[in-house]
Amino acid sequence: MQTxxxxxxxxxxxxxxxxxxxxxxSPRYNHDIAPTKVRERTWNKWHITALWVGMSIxxxxxxxxxxxxxxxxLSVGEALVAILLANIVVLVPLTLNAxxxxxxxxxxxxxxxxxxxxxxxxxxxxxxxxxACGWFGIQTMFGGLAIHLFLGSLSADWxxxxxxxxxxxFMMFWALNLWIVLRGAESIKWLETLxxxxxxxxxxGLLVWALPNVSISELMAQPPKRPEGASVTGYFFAGLxxxxxxxxxxxxxxxxxxxxxxxxKDQILGQIIGLPxxxxxxxxxxxxxxxxxxxxxxxxVSDPVTLIGHIxxxxxxxxAMALIIIATLSTNTAANIVSPTNDFQNIxxxxxxxxxxxxxxxxxxxxxxxxxxxxxLGWLVSDVSLETLYSNWLxxxxxxxGPIAGIMVVDYFLIKKQRLDLAGxxxxxxxxxxxxxxxxxxxxxxxxxxxxxxxxxxxxxxxxGWFTGSALGGLLYFGVCSLRGARAxxxxxxxx
Numbered sequence: 045m046q047t048x049x050x051x052x053x054x055x056x057x058x059x060x061x062x063x064x065x066x067x068x069x070s071p072r073y074n075h076d077i078a079p080t081k082v083r084e085r086t087w088n089k090w091h092i093t094a095l096w097v098g099m100s101i102x103x104x105x106x107x108x109x110x111x112x113x114x115x116x117x118l119s120v121g122e123a124l125v126a127i128l129l130a131n132i133v134v135l136v137p138l139t140l141n142a143x144x145x146x147x148x149x150x151x152x153x154x155x156x157x158x159x160x161x162x163x164x165x166x167x168x169x170x171x172x173x174x175x176a177c178g179w180f181g182i183q184t185m186f187g188g189l190a191i192h193l194f195l196g197s198l199s200a201d202w203x204x205x206x207x208x209x210x211x212x213x214f215m216m217f218w219a220l221n222l223w224i225v226l227r228g229a230e231s232i233k234w235l236e237t238l239x240x241x242x243x244x245x246x247x248x249g250l251l252v253w254a255l256p257n258v259s260i261s262e263l264m265a266q267p268p269k270r271p272e273g274a275s276v277t278g279y280f281f282a283g284l285x286x287x288x289x290x291x292x293x294x295x296x297x298x299x300x301x302x303x304x305x306x307x308x309k310d311q312i313l314g315q316i317i318g319l320p321x322x323x324x325x326x327x328x329x330x331x332x333x334x335x336x337x338x339x340x341x342x343x344x345v346s347d348p349v350t351l352i353g354h355i356x357x358x359x360x361x362x363x364a365m366a367l368i369i370i371a372t373l374s375t376n377t378a379a380n381i382v383s384p385t386n387d388f389q390n391i392x393x394x395x396x397x398x399x400x401x402x403x404x405x406x407x408x409x410x411x412x413x414x415x416x417x418x419x420x421l422g423w424l425v426s427d428v429s430l431e432t433l434y435s436n437w438l439x440x441x442x443x444x445x446g447p448i449a450g451i452m453v454v455d456y457f458l459i460k461k462q463r464l465d466l467a468g469x470x471x472x473x474x475x476x477x478x479x480x481x482x483x484x485x486x487x488x489x490x491x492x493x494x495x496x497x498x499x500x501x502x503x504x505x506x507x508x509g510w511f512t513g514s515a516l517g518g519l520l521y522f523g524v525c526s527l528r529g530a531r532a533x534x535x536x537x538x539x540x
Contacts, residue, residue, distance in 0.1 A: 050467040055082045057308070059148045061466050072162060073470040074393035076401075077386055080149035080303045087304045091233055092314025094240035095301060098374035099294075100322040101243040103186040103347055106330035108287065108323075110346045113331075116283035117270030120263055120331055126280060127327045130287030131320040137295040137449045137514070138319070142311045144456050145299025148466055152297035152383060153390035157469050159455035159521070160482040166391055168296075168448045168486065173384035175293055175445070177405055180380035181413035184221065187372040188214030189349050194365035197358040207420035214417060221373065222406045225381045226399060229304055232378055239374040246367045247329055250348065254332050257339035263331070281508055288510045291319075292445040296452065297383040381405055446510040447489040447517025451482055454518040459525050481528060485521035489513040 050064040061067070061079045087095075112123035144155050152172070156165035191213035196203030205212070224231050270279055305311040330348070337345040341354035352364040381402065388401040396404070418424035456462060468474025493513060496505035505512050 052466050057147065058082050058085065059466055061149075063467075067467050067470045070471050071392070071394050072157075072472065074389060074397060076398040077151050077154055077389050077393060078470075079154075079466060082149075085146075085149065085304055085306055087233060087301070087310065087314075088306050089310040089314040089317065091237060092301070092305060092311055093318035094236045095233075095378060096315060096318025097240040097243060097322050098236040098371075099379045100319065100375075101247065101326050101371050102183065102375035103349060103368075103372065104182070104290070105323060105326045106333070106348050107346055108290070108327045109331035110334055112283045112287070113269060116286065117268055117274075117279045118276075118283050119268040120266060122268065122276065122280055123283065124324065124328055124331070126283045127287050128320060128324040130284050131291070131323045133284075134288050134291045134295055135315060135319060137453060138291070138298050138315055139312055140453045140457065141295060141449065142298045142302035142305070142315070143308060143462070144464065145302035146305045146308050146311050147462070148464060149303045150466070150469065151300045151303055151386045153387050154469050155299050155452065155456075157475055158460060158464055159451050159479060160486075161476045161479040162469075162472055164476075164478040164482065167483070169387040169390050171444060172293060172296055172448075173387035173405075174408070176380045176384045176387075177408040178412050179293070180221070180376060180384075180405065180409035183372055183376040183380060184214055184218050184409065185413060185416060186347070186349055187217035187221075187369055187376065188212075190365045190368045190372065191216055193349065193353040194362055194369065196353075197361040197365065207422060210420050211417050214413070217369070217372070218406060218410065221376050221381060222402050224373070224377050225385060225402050232382070233304070235374050236378060239370050242367060243371050243374070246364070246371065247326060250333055251329055254329075254336040254340065258332055258336035260332070263335050278504075285508050285510050289445075292449070292510055293383070294379060295449050296445060297386070300382050300386055301378070380409075384408070444490060444493070444509075444513070446513025447486045449510075450514035450516070450518030451485050451521045454521050455482075455525075458522055481521055481524040484524050485517045488520055489516045492516070 048064050048066060050067045051062050053060045053062060059079070060082045063073075063078070067073050108127055109120065109123045112118045112126060113120060116123075118126060141155075144150065145152075148155075153165055153169045156168055159165075160168055189210050192202075192205075192209040195213070196205075196209065202209055224235060268276075268279075270276075302311045305314070330346075333348065333351060334344065334346050337343065337351050341351060345351040345354065349365075349368055352361060352368070355361050355364070384405040385398060385401040388404050389396050389398065415424065415426065419426055456464075465474045489512065492502075493506050493509055496502040
């Protein structure tokens, strides 16, 4: 017989919800965004390490050094320091925002119901989802190119397809990504665990290939592309903000993965081991490979897919492309599909299940890449490059997402004091429909960021957007909640 009221059971510091009809019949609940059972939390520190290795080793990471030197005016050494420091910095919100996911087994959109309201949570969710769909499209473009080059190494007829072959490869890779996510979290865990050691071997192999063709000392001595005599501070912090922005999205929706962690210790150690060093080493590899590419293939090439495509041996090209396909697949499924899938379900959980949400993610990502696909088919002529698009995105969207990260941390640790009403997050009678404290704390930094774009005096607010946004968002949220009192801010009686 089904119980009327849900209840929470604690097991070794982890909370599990025994659902009653009050939650099961709620329009805010479905099986896919429900709290994970303790028995379903099977990811140890090495699974989480593998998750980060799999997500970090990808084409955009490879090109980060080039982005910082070309677009942000940093030297190679400054760029690599910025990448390492940024990934140490981003560990803070990543680890903190993972705590409620691990303790309560809830995904990102459900956690946001605490700080933005049961219905209001959809606003930051959809902002996050749109960014993820854009990155999904970009990564799928790289994966599609790898499939095209893989098949082109096996068949001259396929190679002759050119841009049309790349578009077909895009659609094949697009479908493969969606299929894996539709199979569930265990499929993603399996893919990440399998791919992590393979990707480390790929990186080592590329390094062995490149080192005889580049002088590290000369590379590090190259002057930066900024005005002579200009202070490094502004350029460095702008680049640092952009690099923090690279994982600003995951610092928000990390509960989507930490809800499967065995313990807080596992999620903390897994992230510390897996993220900063992997990002630094693979970005450094990209700098070395780009510098060596002129000697290797006769021209400077900034992405590994195109570089390997220049190799004359079909066997090596086929093998390398197969591994790059795995690398891009492991990044894309985890980093760019899981989050919007949960976010879209949050809009109407009873009407939008996982299958519909995954397909919606795929359609939006496809639409955002329509411009680039039409260029490859020869149906559109444009000077806008994919590299310019995502390098500009890094700084821009990190400014928007920073306040959300600050609000989430302050809400859980300072306002709610790590206590949530787990059943209440899936009903309409505990937390407000719209928590205006969250929207005030989010809106003010965003407005200031937009205003700073037209003011040279306050341009620093945009340049350091993630830092200024997260700090101001967190402070405003704490202040507004304190002024309104515990009840108005959504604070409820101490729940476990």
